[in-house]
Amino acid sequence: MSNQLNVIEARGNTSCFSEQNLERLMVVMKDRIIPEGSHLFWEGDYSDKLFYVKRGRIKLTKSTDEGKELILYMYQAGDMVGQADPFFSTKHSFTAEVIEESEIGVIDQKDLEVLICQHCDFAIDFMKWMGIHHRLTQTKFRDLMMYGKPGALCSTLIRLSNTYGEKHGDTILIHKKITHTDLSNMIGATRESVNRMLSDLRKKDAVEYENGMIVIKDLEMLQDICHCELCPNEICRI
Template identity: 60%
Template sequence: MAVNGILAFFSEENFHKLQSIMYVKHAEKGDYLFWEGDVADKLYYVIKGGVRITKLSETGKSFIISLHQAGDLFGQIDPFQNSVQSYSAEVTADCEIGVIQRKDLEVLLWQHGDLAIEFMKWMGLMHRMTETKFRDLMMYGKPGALCSLLIRLSNSYGVPNGEHTLINYKINHTEMADMIGATRESVNRMLSDMKKEDALEIQNGQIVIKDLTYLRDVCHCENCPKEICRM
C-alpha cells in the first residue's frame, strides 16, 4: 500500500507481532507465489519488490485484479477454516516476501484480542476494496473503469510533478486493458480522448494526471478513503 502499507491498519506493536511469525521467502520476476485453486493457508507481506494478482476467466483471458508493492499484506486466508485461492500471484519485480502460515496466525489471534480486531478490520477493508473495483467495472462503462483505474494508480504510485501527479509505475496499454476487461485498442482510444481533454499526458512512458476532477466526474467518484481507492 502506498506510503504506510499495512501500518494504516495495524498498530506498530501488532505489526511486530505479525513480523515475529513471518519467514522470509525470495522470488524472482516471473515466479508465482501461488496459483488459483491452491490451498489458501498463507498470507504474504511484501518486504521489497512487486506482485500482481490475476484471475483467469473461463475463456482463458487473464485479468489483473490488483498490484502490490513494498509494505503490502495480501493473500486469501480464512482463519479457522480451510479454503482455496481464488486468484494467482505473479511476481513482477524480484521480491523478498514475509510469509505467514495460517496455523501460526490462528495462535496469535487467539492470544491477542486487539490484534484479532485489527485483523478483522483489515479483512473487511480488503473485501470492500475488491467490491469497489467490481463496481467500477460494472456501473459506468469502460471510460469510467479506466478513469477509476488511473485514480487508483495515482493513489498507489503517484508522486508530485509540479502542479500535477506522476504515476511512478510503468504500465502499458495491454496491462491496463487486462485490469478493466477491455481491449488494448479501446484503451488507446480512451487515453487519446483524455489527452485531448487535457486530463493527462504521457512523459517518458509514464502517465501524468493533470485534471483529477475530470477523472472523478467520469467514474462518478464516491471519494472513498485512499486505503480503499488503491491498486
C-alpha cells in the first residue's frame, strides 16, 4: 500500500450553482447549529424550507409500516437538503436526521421564490440542482431493483468510496465507519445477508477491513457485479 494519500473529491450537490448564485443563497439563509440526534424535518411535515449543510452530516430516511428504516441519502458539507418543489405546498416524503453536530443554513421558500423570479441564471442553476436530485434517485432505485442485493451492495460500496473514499495506492479506504446495520438499511436487506455478501467479497479479495473501516481492493469487480454505468461522482454518491 502506497504511503501517498489522495482524497477522492466528493463534490456537494450545489456544485451546479455558480459562485454568484451560491452567494445569493448564502445571503438569504439563516444559520443554525443543530445537535447530533436532532431532526431537520419529519416525514409528513410541510415542505417550506431548504437546508444548506455548511458543516456536519445528515441522513435522509424512509420508514415502513413495520418500522424498518431505509437510508436513501447521506448529506455532508456543500449539500442542499429538502423537497425541491417551490411554488407548491407539499409535505416531506422523508425524515432528515442529524448524525453529526451540523451547521445548517435555512432557506425559506418565499426567499427562494424571489431569487428564482428575479434572476434567470439562478433559476437555471436551481433546475440543474433539481436534475441532479432526480438522477441520483433514479440511479439508486435502478441499483436496488435491477441487480439483486449483491448488485445493490456493490453499488453502495462504490457510492461510499466516491463520497468518503481515500486512495491508498490501488486501494480505497472508506474513512467513515459504516456498520453492517447501516449497509442493510441502505439496500433494504437484512444484516445477516449483508454479513454473508461481505464475507463472499472478502473471500474474492474485493474488500477488506482496516481498523473497522472498509477498504475496497478491487473496484472493477464491484463495478462488474452491479453493472456500473460509470456515472459522474455528483450522481454516484451515497
